[in-house]
Amino acid sequence: MALVIDIADAVAGLLNGEDADFSQAFTAQRKVRPSFEPADLAALRVTVVPKSVETSAASRSLAQYDVQVDVGIQKKLPAGADEDVEVATMCGLVEEIADFLKGKALEGTGWRAVWAQPATNDPVYSVEHLAEKRVFTSVLTLTYRVMK
Numbered sequence: 001m002a003l004v005i006d007i008a009d010a011v012a013g014l015l016n017g018e019d020a021d022f023s024q025a026f027t028a029q030r031k032v033r034p035s036f037e038p039a040d041l042a043a044l045r046v047t048v049v050p051k052s053v054e055t056s057a058a059s060r061s062l063a064q065y066d067v068q069v070d071v072g073i074q075k076k077l078p079a080g081a082d083e084d085v086e087v088a089t090m091c092g093l094v095e096e097i098a099d100f101l102k103g104k105a106l107e108g109t110g111w112r113a114v115w116a117q118p119a120t121n122d123p124v125y126s127v128e129h130l131a132e133k134r135v136f137t138s139v140l141t142l143t144y145r146v147m148k
Contacts, residue, residue: 003111004050004053004067005030005032006111007050007106009048011048012029014106015100023096024044026044027046030048032049033049036074038133038134038135041076042076044073044075045073046071046072047071047072047074048071051069052068053066058147063147064145064147066144066145067113067146068141068142068144069144070139070140071142073097073136073138073140074129074135074136074137075135075136076135077135079134083130087130090125090136091138094121094140097140098119101140103115106144110148113146115144116143117143120140120141121138122139
């Protein structure tokens with residue numbers, strides 16, 4: 001399979017692993033095109049999406065692949081819930097996920113990926129999704145480096 005898909009699968013597997021312990025329960029899924037209706041987001045959704053691959057020469061016989069994946073965290077806020085409290089709680093979960101993934105290596109058939117750059121959280125949350133749909137949406141972008 002494509003390296004970027006393999007790495008996205010590995011990130012989802014890590015988030016679902018035995019040592020993953022988060023304040024809210026979820027099952028991460030790898031998707032190539034995440035598209036959910038607000039009703040689908042009544043339960044917390046964590047989606048890992050392949051984003052990009054940058055390839056460069058590392059030596060005569062090795063290439064360096066910097067692979068980015070996005071981790072989307074989404075949940076429809078309950079009716080009548082205090083938006084400020086809910087958003088703060090969800091931002092805390094996003095931080096937990098980033099802290100859990102920080103520095104962890106991934107392994108697959110014929111490759112080993114190491115954490116290459118700090119995670120970015122952009123948007124921290126989508127103001128538009130909150131205003132239009134009462135949906136919390138946050139995106140973490142992770143970069144892993146593979147030499148092969």
